[in-house]
Amino acid sequence: IDDGDGPTLDALLEPVHAADIADLIEQLTPPRRREFLNLYSGEIDGEILSEIDESIRDEVIEQLPHEVLTEAVREMDSDDVVDLIEDMEAPEQQAILAALDESDRAAVERSLTWPEYSAGRLMQSEVVTAPGHWSVGETIDFLRGEEWLPDQFYHVVLVDPRRHPTGYVTLGKLLASRRDVLLRDITEDSFRTISARQDEGDVAYAFNKYHLISAPVVDDDDRLVGVITIDDAMSVLDEEHEEDFLRMARVSDESHVSDGPFQTARQRLPWLVINLCTASLSALVISRFESTLAQLVILAALMPIVASTGGIAGTQSLAVAVRALATRELTSANARRVILRELFAGLLNGVGLALILTLAGAIILGSLQIGLVLGMAMIANQVVAAMGGVLVPLGLSKLGLDPALASGTFVTTMTDMMGFFAFLGLASWVLV
Amino acid sequence: IDDGDGPTLDALLEPVHAADIADLIEQLTPPRRREFLNLYSGEIDGEILSEIDESIRDEVIEQLPHEVLTEAVREMDSDDVVDLIEDMEAPEQQAILAALDESDRAAVERSLTWPEYSAGRLMQSEVVTAPGHWSVGETIDFLRGEEWLPDQFYHVVLVDPRRHPTGYVTLGKLLASRRDVLLRDITEDSFRTISARQDEGDVAYAFNKYHLISAPVVDDDDRLVGVITIDDAMSVLDEEHEEDFLRMARVSDESHVSDGPFQTARQRLPWLVINLCTASLSALVISRFESTLAQLVILAALMPIVASTGGIAGTQSLAVAVRALATRELTSANARRVILRELFAGLLNGVGLALILTLAGAIILGSLQIGLVLGMAMIANQVVAAMGGVLVPLGLSKLGLDPALASGTFVTTMTDMMGFFAFLGLASWVLV
Numbered sequence: 001i002d003d004g005d006g007p008t009l010d011a012l013l014e015p016v017h018a019a020d021i022a023d024l025i026e027q028l029t030p031p032r033r034r035e036f037l038n039l040y041s042g043e044i045d046g047e048i049l050s051e052i053d054e055s056i057r058d059e060v061i062e063q064l065p066h067e068v069l070t071e072a073v074r075e076m077d078s079d080d081v082v083d084l085i086e087d088m089e090a091p092e093q094q095a096i097l098a099a100l101d102e103s104d105r106a107a108v109e110r111s112l113t114w115p116e117y118s119a120g121r122l123m124q125s126e127v128v129t130a131p132g133h134w135s136v137g138e139t140i141d142f143l144r145g146e147e148w149l150p151d152q153f154y155h156v157v158l159v160d161p162r163r164h165p166t167g168y169v170t171l172g173k174l175l176a177s178r179r180d181v182l183l184r185d186i187t188e189d190s191f192r193t194i195s196a197r198q199d200e201g202d203v204a205y206a207f208n209k210y211h212l213i214s215a216p217v218v219d220d221d222d223r224l225v226g227v228i229t230i231d232d233a234m235s236v237l238d239e240e241h242e243e244d245f246l247r248m249a250r251v252s253d254e255s256h257v258s259d260g261p262f263q264t265a266r267q268r269l270p271w272l273v274i275n276l277c278t279a280s281l282s283a284l285v286i287s288r289f290e291s292t293l294a295q296l297v298i299l300a301a302l303m304p305i306v307a308s309t310g311g312i313a314g315t316q317s318l319a320v321a322v323r324a325l326a327t328r329e330l331t332s333a334n335a336r337r338v339i340l341r342e343l344f345a346g347l348l349n350g351v352g353l354a355l356i357l358t359l360a361g362a363i364i365l366g367s368l369q370i371g372l373v374l375g376m377a378m379i380a381n382q383v384v385a386a387m388g389g390v391l392v393p394l395g396l397s398k399l400g401l402d403p404a405l406a407s408g409t410f411v412t413t414m415t416d417m418m419g420f421f422a423f424l425g426l427a428s429w430v431l432v
Numbered sequence: 433i434d435d436g437d438g439p440t441l442d443a444l445l446e447p448v449h450a451a452d453i454a455d456l457i458e459q460l461t462p463p464r465r466r467e468f469l470n471l472y473s474g475e476i477d478g479e480i481l482s483e484i485d486e487s488i489r490d491e492v493i494e495q496l497p498h499e500v501l502t503e504a505v506r507e508m509d510s511d512d513v514v515d516l517i518e519d520m521e522a523p524e525q526q527a528i529l530a531a532l533d534e535s536d537r538a539a540v541e542r543s544l545t546w547p548e549y550s551a552g553r554l555m556q557s558e559v560v561t562a563p564g565h566w567s568v569g570e571t572i573d574f575l576r577g578e579e580w581l582p583d584q585f586y587h588v589v590l591v592d593p594r595r596h597p598t599g600y601v602t603l604g605k606l607l608a609s610r611r612d613v614l615l616r617d618i619t620e621d622s623f624r625t626i627s628a629r630q631d632e633g634d635v636a637y638a639f640n641k642y643h644l645i646s647a648p649v650v651d652d653d654d655r656l657v658g659v660i661t662i663d664d665a666m667s668v669l670d671e672e673h674e675e676d677f678l679r680m681a682r683v684s685d686e687s688h689v690s691d692g693p694f695q696t697a698r699q700r701l702p703w704l705v706i707n708l709c710t711a712s713l714s715a716l717v718i719s720r721f722e723s724t725l726a727q728l729v730i731l732a733a734l735m736p737i738v739a740s741t742g743g744i745a746g747t748q749s750l751a752v753a754v755r756a757l758a759t760r761e762l763t764s765a766n767a768r769r770v771i772l773r774e775l776f777a778g779l780l781n782g783v784g785l786a787l788i789l790t791l792a793g794a795i796i797l798g799s800l801q802i803g804l805v806l807g808m809a810m811i812a813n814q815v816v817a818a819m820g821g822v823l824v825p826l827g828l829s830k831l832g833l834d835p836a837l838a839s840g841t842f843v844t845t846m847t848d849m850m851g852f853f854a855f856l857g858l859a860s861w862v863l864v
Contacts (some may be wrong), residue, residue, distance in 0.1 A: 019643075124524065143608045171586070171604060171607060178574055212663075230663065231662065237666065238673070241670070246678070246755065248680070250747065251751050257766065257770055260773065261772075261776035265780035273788070279740045282740075298722065300718060300735075302724070303732075304848070305715055309707050310706055316683045319678055319681030320687055323677060329455075331690075341693045345693040352701060353704060
């Protein structure tokens with residue numbers, strides 16, 4: 001299709017949703033993408049631009065003619081403009097800001113004064129407000145008279161004369177009430193404002209927990225500065241989950257399928273090198289038992305069993321703890337109970353696995369003693385795994401660090417070292 | 433607080449949001465929970481009940497007096513009732529259904545005929561509809577006259593006389609338009625219906641991708657049967673992410689912080705036993721090289737370095753592939769490119785790590801040869817890890833299986849076996 005025929009391409013993509021066009025652009029190889037943009041750039045609008053993944057957005061923007069870009073930006077809601085330009089360098093940022101109307105520009109600039117990943121960056125400045133003493137009829141007449149309204153809005157926010165939000169009315173209530181009813185009499189019970197300084201992850205969590213659809217954002221003086229809608233909160237929730245998922249697997253959350261091999265390799269190398277170091281610690285542990293191993297070489301074949309099963313158990317316990325911390329289900333109130341639960345569960349599984357290993361040792365290897373050593377080491381390592389899996393993320397989160405980021409490395413280092421040490425230590429004591 | 437004083441408790445919890453009360457109930461230990469429910473059960477309403485996590489909801493329901501339960505259920509929207517009773521046994525289900533009004537009961541029963549985890553189970557049957565030829569004024573008068581309206585609704589769905597949805601109008605547009613404007617002239621461009629048979633994960637994905645707020649659900653004859661709102665889609669997205677996260681760490685997605693130690697141990701044991709088996713395969717590989725190990729015991733200490741670094745690389749590659757499959761960013765269209773990217777990135781990192789190992793071998797161990805063997809084995813294992821990490825999930829998803837579920841075990845088994853085999857094989861060839 002994109003071998004030269006611009007008009008056909010335009011016609012074909014006419015009925016396609018902006019999000020799908022953005023997906024198409026992401027999936028092309030860089031040279032094909034350039035060809036595509038040459039043919040299609042005139043049609044790229046604000047909607048498509050805000051759907052394109054950050055990893056390739058810079059590349060796309062560079063290839064767009066300046067008029068197309070400014071035209072696209074002028075159509076966008078203020079939150080999408082902020083999202084687009086917050087990672088740009090100052091001169092580019094200025095070029096785009098210059099293309100906006102004065103009021104839009106002021107809104108975007110105000111948003112940019114809030115910290116990165118805060119509610120202030122996520123909100124849109126376009127809010128529909130009304131004083132509480134208005135009647136439903138007055139409000140509807142006001143909305144009909146207003147030339148400019150946001151694309152999507154779900155509530156009318158009631159504000160006092162100093163722009164402090166005092167409540168909100170759903171559009172459904174507004175439509176279903178008689179014209180003479182006062183707005184202040186049909187506000188929702190559950191009214192929550194969000195501070196512009198709040199972390200966007202906490203905002204997404206609150207939306208999901210309290211089933212919010214939109215929430216007013218206030219500045220440090222409790223004055224209304226914008227509104228966050230659930231679709232933005234949903235995107236943040238999605239991103240936060242993705243970040244946790246990738247971080248647990250020790251991948252940078254900036255990695256993307258469209259990255260090239262060099263970028264991919266560079267993103268992953270640091271954790272591999274760190275693992276090289278922690279694995280060397282295990283090697284050091286093992287090397288202390290060289291004389292034991294020399295006497296009974298079969299131990300070398302068996303020792304990874306204890307270490308790797310401990311690693312799995314540690315990861316299990318860790319994953320549950322990291323999720324529970326993220327969803328605020330693990331708090332200081334129940335931490336002690338969860339730790340005891342893990343300890344006991346680790347002990348139970350350790351004993352279960354030890355029974356299997358002892359039997360297997362006796363039957364397959366013909367040595368009850370080796371089976372017993374394997375089993376005892378397994379119990380010790382399962383307990384260490386269970387404890388490490390819950391204590392390490394709790395500790396990191398107490399220190400204000402992200403428990404998903406480094407826990408995995410800590411925990412598997414612990415289970416590897418403990419696995420080799422317990423097994424070889426017991427073996428050199430009992431068997432040799 | 434819950435040492436006996438019911439009225440004080442009621443007063444204290446009066447201003448608290450239902451979701452927070454549910455959290456409180458979840459965090460109590462089972463005996464404390466019983467005490468709490470004895471004091472507070474009269475106040476448990478539909479909202480609190482639908483917020484309580486499934487893992488303890490049965491326990492809570494059993495302790496509620498029948499009248500409280502039926503009263504609570506009668507207040508709930510049909511989708512929440514479905515969510516509550518779908519996992520119950522037939523007699524309990526009947527008891528709750530009997531408490532509902534006839535029309536509600538019929539709606540719930542219709543929902544239950546759709547497959548589990550489908551859009552049909554997620555939707556609520558309460559939809560606000562209007563014929564397209566109505567004017568804005570007629571619609572507002574209709575809404576004002578209607579006694580019963582859903583708690584939350586964001587669109588009026590236009591239907592033809594056979595209840596086929598033909599478009600929808602946002603409440604914002606409805607409020608901002610003059611009374612004589614026809615509904616069919618202010619419908620949204622992007623109109624999507626969802627089949628009741630569609631998987632709820634796909635529904636959540638569509639909501640997030642296309643920024644939907646609510647979407648009409650249709651049956652096999654394209655007739656409107658309900659509506660799904662974004663807050664439900666957001667919960668599903670959250671759950672699906674949680675499931676993937678826990679599955680990658682080999683934890684049942686039904687595990688919960690409030691589980692007891694026995695339950696926890698039982699949920700985790702199966703994967704530990706599977707790992708025992710796969711680790712035994714590695715032990716088998718190692719045992720083939722017993723004579724090599726006997727001659728050069730230091731190899732036993734070094735071999736886990738290659739295996740574990742391969743495991744990390746495999747997990748990295750796997751996590752990226754699993755996420756990309758879940759977000760439909762990895763498709764048959766770009767699979768070949770992603771596989772080549774992984775291959776090349778694995779090769780690059782393998783060479784990088786090999787250089788470090790060769791140097792370390794020469795300097796720390798004083799043996800360039802051992803360093804070279806470590807390095808060569810590392811390159812081989814990094815390539816296997818990169819390939820396994822992308823091919824295994826692609827293969828599983830081609831077979832219609834969940835790539836998050838078993839990939840980890842496959843991939844780490846591959847990298848362990850390859851790590852030991854390449855290192856010991858090369859060592860017995862070069863060194864001994």
